[in-house]
Amino acid sequence: MKDNFWDxxxxxxxxxxxAPPIVPSDSAEVFAPSTPAFERxxxxxxxxxxxxxxxxxxxxxxxxxxDSENDAxxxxxxxxxxxxxxxxxxxxxxxFKEATDIYNFNSIADAKTFLAxxxxxxxxxxxxxxxxxxxxxxxxxRPRWMKQYEANAxxxxxxxxxxxxxxxxxxxxxxxxxxxxxxxxxxxxxxxPTGEAQIVYFEEWVETSCGDDGCSxxxxxxxxxxxxxxxxxxxxxxxxxGGNETANTTMFEHYYHSGxxxxxxxxxxxxxxxxxxTHAIAYNPADPTEVDLRxxxxxxxxxxxxxxxxxxxxxVLARNRHFNVKEGYVSLWGLLKxxxxx
Numbered sequence: 001m002k003d004n005f006w007d008x009x010x011x012x013x014x015x016x017x018x019a020p021p022i023v024p025s026d027s028a029e030v031f032a033p034s035t036p037a038f039e040r041x042x043x044x045x046x047x048x049x050x051x052x053x054x055x056x057x058x059x060x061x062x063x064x065x066x067d068s069e070n071d072a073x074x075x076x077x078x079x080x081x082x083x084x085x086x087x088x089x090x091x092x093x094x095x096f097k098e099a100t101d102i103y104n105f106n107s108i109a110d111a112k113t114f115l116a117x118x119x120x121x122x123x124x125x126x127x128x129x130x131x132x133x134x135x136x137x138x139x140x141x142r143p144r145w146m147k148q149y150e151a152n153a154x155x156x157x158x159x160x161x162x163x164x165x166x167x168x169x170x171x172x173x174x175x176x177x178x179x180x181x182x183x184x185x186x187x188x189x190x191x192x193p194t195g196e197a198q199i200v201y202f203e204e205w206v207e208t209s210c211g212d213d214g215c216s217x218x219x220x221x222x223x224x225x226x227x228x229x230x231x232x233x234x235x236x237x238x239x240x241x242g243g244n245e246t247a248n249t250t251m252f253e254h255y256y257h258s259g260x261x262x263x264x265x266x267x268x269x270x271x272x273x274x275x276x277x278t279h280a281i282a283y284n285p286a287d288p289t290e291v292d293l294r295x296x297x298x299x300x301x302x303x304x305x306x307x308x309x310x311x312x313x314x315x316v317l318a319r320n321r322h323f324n325v326k327e328g329y330v331s332l333w334g335l336l337k338x339x340x341x342x
Contacts, residue, residue, distance in 0.1 A: 195242030
């Protein structure tokens with residue numbers, strides 16, 4: 001048998017902590033194995049003999065997942081009930097965190113450590129000295145010198161998460177606004193009239209790029225259009241476009257160069273421009289400088305990627321258990337105000 005109570009617990013990680021029973025003068029236990037350690041409807045005796053042995057497991061508590069200080073409070077509340085009956089004073093969660101060097105209670109391992117300390121104190125294996133100092137208790141989970149280091153690391157992780165969250169959120173808002181404006185333009189352009197534009201210049205080519213995974217081809221195309229319009233100023237002050245150039249027409253020139261954000265994909269332009277002299281385009285009758293090279297409402301689903309991918313990243317950041325974005329903002333505000341020290 002090892003000399004230290006905590007070493008006994010550490011050597012058996014698969015089992016929930018239970019203090020080595022002290023042989024009581026009375027064989028009665030504080031609660032039977034089938035009785036939960038923390039039950040609001042249970043009637044506890046007014047006093048408990050110090051010679052009685054306490055045995056408890058995490059399964060005795062009404063907690064499904066040990067991942068917050070609210071869960072740790074269940075162990076502390078039960079401990080305080082029994083410790084007060086022994087003549088001791090109530091302890092807080094912070095007392096247990098200080099004694100066990102657990103800065104952030106968030107796992108079943110932390111719960112086992114809290115319960116091991118509680119049982120050790122109740123069974124007399126661990127003594128509480130002046131200023132709540134522990135006697136006969138050594139926590140090997142985290143050395144005390146790491147507490148401030150972990151606190152700072154957690155603070156900076158939260159601040160970094162807050163910065164990342166803010167940056168990605170701004171990107172989502174910008175790309176979302178661009179996408180929304182594009183959709184509105186598409187809806188407006190769906191009502192525009194169409195006219196034949198002359199194809200002044202058209203060229204398509206393929207560029208090949210090679211890497212470790214092999215080579216890939218990318219199709220490109222560019223074109224130059226002339227749209228000839230007559231202004232109907234007598235009735236609607238709008239333009240009627242199409243047909244050949246005359247002395248009364250005004251020419252509007254438009255360029256196309258394939259790219260990710262081009263409304264008309266390169267494949268569409270190659271299919272409709274190759275070998276042709278004119279191309280039907282939609283134009284804004286109030287301002288022919290605005291045209292749609294692919295008439296009709298079209299939804300480019302690839303435009304959703306710059307919005308959906310960062311939005312998914314925001315959800316991952318917000319739900320991550322290892323750091324808290326909200327606490328990151330609080331820490332950052334505290335640093336700016338001078339309430340926190342680096």
